[in-house]
Amino acid sequence: MTSLQQKPARPTAEGADEAAEDKRASRPQLQVRAMAPIVPPANVSANALTIVIAIMAFLACLTLGAVSMIQDTAANWQSQISREITIQIKPADGLDMQDALETARETALAIPGARDAQIVGDAATARLLEPWLGDNFDIDQLPVPRLVIVTIDHSDPPDFDAMRAALAQAVPAAYLDDHRTWVDRLVSMARTTVLIGVCVLALVFIATVLTVVFATRGALTGNQHIVEVLHFVGAEARFVASQFQNHFLIIGIKGAIAGGVLAALVFLAANFWTGYAPATPESDQAMALFGAFRIGLSGFFGILAIIAVIGLLTALTTRITVIRTIREIDVVRSDPSRME
Amino acid sequence: MRANCDGGDIALPIWGRAPWGIGIAFARVGNPALIHFENVGLRYGMGPEILRDLTFDIPKRSFQFLTGPSGAGKTTLLRLLFMSLQPTRGLINMFQRDIATIPREELPLLRRRVGIVFQDFRLLDHLTTFENVALPLRVRGKEEATYRRDVLELLNWVGLGDRINVLPAVLSGGEKQRVAIARAIIDQPQLLLADEPTGNVDPPMARRLLRLFMELNRLGTAVVIATHDLSLMDQIDARRMILSQGRLDIYD
Numbered sequence: 183m184t185s186l187q188q189k190p191a192r193p194t195a196e197g198a199d200e201a202a203e204d205k206r207a208s209r210p211q212l213q214v215r216a217m218a219p220i221v222p223p224a225n226v227s228a229n230a231l232t233i234v235i236a237i238m239a240f241l242a243c244l245t246l247g248a249v250s251m252i253q254d255t256a257a258n259w260q261s262q263i264s265r266e267i268t269i270q271i272k273p274a275d276g277l278d279m280q281d282a283l284e285t286a287r288e289t290a291l292a293i294p295g296a297r298d299a300q301i302v303g304d305a306a307t308a309r310l311l312e313p314w315l316g317d318n319f320d321i322d323q324l325p326v327p328r329l330v331i332v333t334i335d336h337s338d339p340p341d342f343d344a345m346r347a348a349l350a351q352a353v354p355a356a357y358l359d360d361h362r363t364w365v366d367r368l369v370s371m372a373r374t375t376v377l378i379g380v381c382v383l384a385l386v387f388i389a390t391v392l393t394v395v396f397a398t399r400g401a402l403t404g405n406q407h408i409v410e411v412l413h414f415v416g417a418e419a420r421f422v423a424s425q426f427q428n429h430f431l432i433i434g435i436k437g438a439i440a441g442g443v444l445a446a447l448v449f450l451a452a453n454f455w456t457g458y459a460p461a462t463p464e465s466d467q468a469m470a471l472f473g474a475f476r477i478g479l480s481g482f483f484g485i486l487a488i489i490a491v492i493g494l495l496t497a498l499t500t501r502i503t504v505i506r507t508i509r510e511i512d513v514v515r516s517d518p519s520r521m522e
Numbered sequence: 523m524r525a526n527c528d529g530g531d532i533a534l535p536i537w538g539r540a541p542w543g544i545g546i547a548f549a550r551v552g553n554p555a556l557i558h559f560e561n562v563g564l565r566y567g568m569g570p571e572i573l574r575d576l577t578f579d580i581p582k583r584s585f586q587f588l589t590g591p592s593g594a595g596k597t598t599l600l601r602l603l604f605m606s607l608q609p610t611r612g613l614i615n616m617f618q619r620d621i622a623t624i625p626r627e628e629l630p631l632l633r634r635r636v637g638i639v640f641q642d643f644r645l646l647d648h649l650t651t652f653e654n655v656a657l658p659l660r661v662r663g664k665e666e667a668t669y670r671r672d673v674l675e676l677l678n679w680v681g682l683g684d685r686i687n688v689l690p691a692v693l694s695g696g697e698k699q700r701v702a703i704a705r706a707i708i709d710q711p712q713l714l715l716a717d718e719p720t721g722n723v724d725p726p727m728a729r730r731l732l733r734l735f736m737e738l739n740r741l742g743t744a745v746v747i748a749t750h751d752l753s754l755m756d757q758i759d760a761r762r763m764i765l766s767q768g769r770l771d772i773y774d
């Protein structure tokens with residue numbers, strides 16, 4: 183089919199060339215460009231919003247990373263500590279320390295689930311105390327508590343209460359420390375940390391939603407003429423919303439990817455740093471505090487999840503905002519008493 | 523099919539083929555009015571009543587001119603007819619339903635049965651002629667492939683066959699006018715509201731557009747044309763609704 187566009191433009195009104203017009207009319211031209219979007223992307227100012235969303239996604243990823251790291255570390259401590267328990271025997275008048283230590287060791291070993299028990303010898307105890315007392319003291323002269331370290335079967339831990347009762351009977355001066363207090367404290371710290379992290383995440387998401395609400399309202403104001411025309415050709419609010427939603431979904435995903443990639447780079451850098459420079463005191467401290475900066479596969483899935491959540495949140499917020507704003511616009515437009 | 527102008531029978535291409543929908547089916551069973559206004563009054567803000575105690579019918583398949591001095595409230599009345607504005611008082615029945623009782627979400631669906639042409643066209647500047655005319659169909663969720671031919675034929679018929687890919691910015695006033703009209707009638711409305719549809723065209727084109735409206739009317743659409751153009755109204759013997767000082771007089 184020949185393109186009619188090649189023919190000279192026809193005069194606006196009829197009458198000039200009726201025959202030619204007839205011919206043209208009977209041959210509809212079929213080349214039509216692909217449908218342009220009803221709301222042009224350029225009408226939705228994207229840059230500032232993309233950057234804000236990128237920052238939000240970055241913060242969300244960091245928070246998620248920090249929370250999971252602390253949780254991992256706490257879990258790590260918990261498992262390491264509960265592999266060993268200690269029996270402490272305080273010196274007392276008339277107590278034969280060696281004997282008491284032996285009795286305690288045997289009592290502990292008699293409980294099923296205790297794999298091994300070792301008395302921390304004089305030399306080892308002295309070494310433990312060295313940082314405080316120096317190396318020139320006589321351990322026998324000091325009332326130093328002595329320890330028996332019991333290794334427990336992790337998969338089948340002994341009954342601590344039974345062990346405690348047996349010890350109380352055999353060696354009244356013995357005190358069984360199963361590190362429960364420590365573990366409990368760690369667990370509650372981890373819980374608090376997770377809670378704080380979740381709160382921070384929630385705040386970040388709320389801030390994202392509010393930003394998108396403002397941006398959407400701005401876009402609606404900037405495209406009021408389009409909204410009006412859509413109203414007059416019978417569009418439902420849902421249809422108008424979908425026209426805006428797609429733009430914001432793209433902005434949301436772009437921003438979230440930028441933020442997520444940035445966060446991933448930060449984690450990779452931290453990984454690299456702890457992996458290759460473990461000897462410095464600073465990194466030792468960091469390791470002690472946070473454990474390794476290891477954001478494993480799950481961390482990267484977390485980042486992907488945050489990208490998806492922020493993208494969806496953006497699109498959904500836009501949809502709801504447009505539908506609600508359109509209702510408001512409809513009410514105002516239809517109410518003559520509100521017009522001056 | 524003849525893309526003729528003055529004189530002769532004008533056949534609208536689309537409806538030559540497509541079956542006319544609900545409009546005719548309804549029109550044949552009894553004849554309650556398409557639209558009924560009763561004691562309708564309207565004021566903007568705290569201002570004076572622009573429209574006072576309007577009581578009238580727009581019968582199915584009727585053809586009428588709405589006229590009156592500038593500022594009389596013609597555009598306002600058309601917006602009431604489009605359900606885009608609520609009356610300050612009075613009762614409006616559209617398609618046998620009291621519009622005060624229609625849920626807001628349902629209004630767009632009712633508005634789809636009404637085509638409207640604005641005094642200022644209201645075309646979207648970033649869309650081509652084709653896209654502007656196809657907009658109502660797109661809004662109704664139709665696929666381009668299903669309506670492309672119809673849109674092209676209608677555009678040919680209004681003499682814009684070679685302007686389908688241009689943006690409104692390069693169209694003349696009369697061409698924009700025709701795009702706006704094509705957009706209003708592309709989905710075969712039961713009611714067509716046109717606000718000064720001949721305000722930007724020369725008399726021959728005005729006659730041609732009038733014939734387009736008459737043809738549309740012949741096929742079942744009720745037509746309301748708001749105009750100041752006496753010579754246009756003199757061309758056919760149609761009902762005249764004259765607005766002045768808030769009152770409406772009807773000359774059948």
Ligand SMILES: Nc1ncnc2c1ncn2[C@@H]1O[C@H](COP(=O)(O)OP(=O)(O)OP(=O)(O)O)[C@@H](O)[C@H]1O
Pocket residue numbers: 521522566567572590591592593594595596597598599641
């Ligand atoms: N949105 C509005 N808010 C307040 N007053 C309005 C509004 N729209 C119209 N009016 C007033 O209502 C009156 C009628 O206006 P309308 O546009 O309906 O007149 P018209 O008959 O269409 O005039 P014209 O022939 O010039 O188009 C005018 O006095 C106008 O100032």
Ligand SMILES: [Mg+2]
Pocket residue numbers: 596597598641717
């Ligand atoms: Mg007007």
